[in-house]
Structures are given as structure tokens and as C-alpha cells.
Amino acid sequence: MQSGLVFNIQKYSLHDGPGIRTTVFLKGCPLCCDWCHNPEGISPEREIVVAETRCAVCGHCREACPFSDSIGGTGVLPARNEPCDYCSKCVEACPTGARQMVGREMTVAEVTAEILKDRVFYEESGGGATFSGGEPLLQSAFVIELLEACHANGIRTAVDTCGFGRSESLLAMARLADLFLYDIKFMDDARHREHCGVTNSLILENLQALARVHSNIWIRVPVIPNVNDDGDNLSAIAGFTATLPGIRQVNLLPYHKTGLTKHARLGHEYDLADVRPPSAEKMEQAAGLFRTTGLNVRIGGH
Ligand code: SF4
Ligand code: SF4
Structure with a gap:
């Protein structure tokens, strides 16, 4: 049985897919986005x-x-x-x-037992388990066994991914997961490297491969004032997303500052301390850009 490093199991989550969910946060992420609100998930170590x-x-x-x-x-x-x-x-x-x-080392059985405790809430709300992070692709063998265990117990599942990982792992998860929450931040590679630390080419290629085999993908776009909220970037993301099969909806996620205190506790620099959350009007403008392409757009995570 696989084990993995988990840094939080969030019960009654309403923002990580449909219904009431249990979200399992896995340690380790290959990106280091300036605005990360789960910086305790970046390092793959305790x-x-x-x-x-x-x-x-x-x-x-x-x-x-x-x-x-x-x-x-x-x-x-x-x-x-x-x-x-x-x-x-x-x-x-x-x-x-x-x-x-x-960060706590947990077995598949231990995590599954936590998920099953709230089965009644999933059944009543249409919810399930979401595997998030950090980045689930970094602990793919562990996540695949968790997906299998949930499937065997009749629990619906979602994988929340930045898409930067081995495409074989992503496609193996695609055979088991009911839903993907897939992040896109920038279409321009140089801007992606500047703000997230890695190229976006693998992320976009993986999304195209995933969209060919999976029919329930929610694209998640964080909207960060003066970082990625310009019309050029949002229109480019909308145009790319609209070409893909399998996209059920786009979630525009307004920037918030909940990561600020966590970065301080970890001793990280936080460059966006002066950035304010986008206004409701700005979010509606962003949603309008996506709607012109015919995409189903929501503001917020569900
Ligand atoms: S710092 Fe804490 S965790 Fe590390 S060796 Fe000392 S007591 Fe143990
Ligand atoms: S010094 Fe602070 S962190 Fe250390 S044991 Fe006391 S309260 Fe806890």
C-alpha cells in the first residue's frame, strides 16, 4: 500500500468541486506562484x-x-x-x-478512512473527495491508489492540479477521477516563468491531452490585479480554453490575502502584500471576456 505526505485534510469544503467535499492537501508543488495561498504545500518535505x-x-x-x-x-x-x-x-x-x-506521512487506508467518515454529506450534496495540494501529480502513485480506493467505496472524486507533471500520471488519473480542476494563470510563457517559476508549455500540452480523454474539466483562473488580470492575458486564456473539448466550466477565482500570514510563518518573502482583491465589477468584466467565447463561466470556486 502506498503512503504519502499530507499537510491538511479539510472537511466540509465548498470550494473544491460540487457539493460538500473532503479536500486532501498533498505536500510538494513544482510551481512557486507569487500569490500562493497554500505556501505550506510547496516544499515536498515536512x-x-x-x-x-x-x-x-x-x-x-x-x-x-x-x-x-x-x-x-x-x-x-x-x-x-x-x-x-x-x-x-x-x-x-x-x-x-x-x-x-x-506534513504527516499517511497511508492510503488512513486517508480513505478520513474520507469515508463524511460519506453521508457527499450523498446528500453531490460532493465527494478532492485531491489538492501542493500538486497531486508529485505524489501520483499515492493519489492513484486513493482514487481507486474512493472508486471502490462509491465516493466521487476530483483532482485539483496545476498540470505540471508527467502526462502519463495525469492520464492514469483521468481513468479514475470524476472531475479535474485545472489551473491556468498565464498564456505567455515568459510571464508564467516570472510569476510561477516554471514554463507553462507542459501545463498547456497536458491540458490538451487531458481534454481529449476526459469530459469533466473545470478550468480555474486566479484573477490577480496587476499581475494577470489584463485583457490580453484573460482573452488568450479564454480563446485557448474554448478550443478544448471536455471543458464544463471556467471558475474565475478572485485574489485574496489568506496566504500572507502563512508566508510570514514560513519565513517567505511575499511580493503581493500591497495588492488588493479585485472588485466585483472587475470580476464581472473578466467573466464577460470568457463568456464571449461561449464558455460557461462562474466567479468563485464552485
Ligand atoms: S527542532 Fe523539533 S522536530 Fe527538530 S529535532 Fe528538535 S525537537 Fe525534533
Ligand atoms: S517558545 Fe513559543 S514555540 Fe516554543 S514552546 Fe514556547 S510558546 Fe511554543
Whole structure:
């Protein structure tokens, strides 16, 4: 049985596909988008985070660490402590919950058991399980077994992907998943490299291959003011998407700042601190660009 690194299992999710869903967030992503609202999912390794606002600076984490003698000092142990063997003793010793471990190794059976706990909600709402991240394609063998387990238990599934991964893995998932949530941020490769860290050519090629074999794909476009919300970019995405079979709808996702605090806890730079969420009028304008191509467009994630 496969196991994988999971950083969150979100119950009662309403934004990751139809109905009430359980969303499994997998650790590791090949992109590093400037606006990422799940930055704790980027690294494929476990990480420790410290919420400074909850830290009592009691030093219990430092005392609990098996490397405390070599580290020395007093007070709060840095989140990125060196050396560290991820034993969790500092997390267990923290009296305020300020110190947390991000990423837990789980088996397919453990994740499936969590998903099955909410079966009744899926049946009543038309929901199911969504595998997100991070990037599910980075843990494809694990995700494929999870999809098989859900299928065997009659649970409908969705895969939320950035599309940057092996096309063989994506197409293997396509044989099992009921729905794909597929992100497009830029059509211009240089802009994609600048803001997401990698080329978009593999993402677009994979989407074309997926659309040939799967008939239930939702395209998700984050709308980030002064980053990718210009008419040229949105029209280019709309034009490309409209040529593909299998696209059921386009979701335009307004930028929000929920990632800001998480980036700070991880010690990341956050270049978009001054960017405000787009207005309702701006979102309607963006939706209008997509509707001119005949696409079914929604503002928001469902
Ligand atoms: S996880 Fe273990 S080794 Fe790492 S900082 Fe905490 S106590 Fe020390
Ligand atoms: S144990 Fe928790 S509250 Fe105390 S210093 Fe460490 S992180 Fe802060």
C-alpha cells in the first residue's frame, strides 16, 4: 500500500468541486506562484512553522529538542532549526500550539478512512473527495491508489492540479477521477516563468491531452490585479480554453490575502502584500471576456 505526505485534510469544503467535499492537501508543488495561498504545500518535505502571535517565548521547544545542547541559546527555537530530525518533540512541548509540524506521512487506508467518515454529506450534496495540494501529480502513485480506493467505496472524486507533471500520471488519473480542476494563470510563457517559476508549455500540452480523454474539466483562473488580470492575458486564456473539448466550466477565482500570514510563518518573502482583491465589477468584466467565447463561466470556486 502506498503512503504519502499530507499537510491538511479539510472537511466540509465548498470550494473544491460540487457539493460538500473532503479536500486532501498533498505536500510538494513544482510551481512557486507569487500569490500562493497554500505556501505550506510547496516544499515536498515536512516543515515546522511558528505562529509568533501565539508564542509565549517560554523556551519549552528549545528544552525539548534532542539537539538542545549543541544549539544552545534561550527562548523560542527557530522554525528552521538545524540540525533537526523531525521528531516532533518541540511541537509536543509547546503549551500554546504556536509551534506546528506541517506534513504527516499517511497511508492510503488512513486517508480513505478520513474520507469515508463524511460519506453521508457527499450523498446528500453531490460532493465527494478532492485531491489538492501542493500538486497531486508529485505524489501520483499515492493519489492513484486513493482514487481507486474512493472508486471502490462509491465516493466521487476530483483532482485539483496545476498540470505540471508527467502526462502519463495525469492520464492514469483521468481513468479514475470524476472531475479535474485545472489551473491556468498565464498564456505567455515568459510571464508564467516570472510569476510561477516554471514554463507553462507542459501545463498547456497536458491540458490538451487531458481534454481529449476526459469530459469533466473545470478550468480555474486566479484573477490577480496587476499581475494577470489584463485583457490580453484573460482573452488568450479564454480563446485557448474554448478550443478544448471536455471543458464544463471556467471558475474565475478572485485574489485574496489568506496566504500572507502563512508566508510570514514560513519565513517567505511575499511580493503581493500591497495588492488588493479585485472588485466585483472587475470580476464581472473578466467573466464577460470568457463568456464571449461561449464558455460557461462562474466567479468563485464552485
Ligand atoms: S522536530 Fe525534533 S529535532 Fe527538530 S527542532 Fe523539533 S525537537 Fe528538535
Ligand atoms: S514552546 Fe511554543 S510558546 Fe514556547 S517558545 Fe516554543 S514555540 Fe513559543
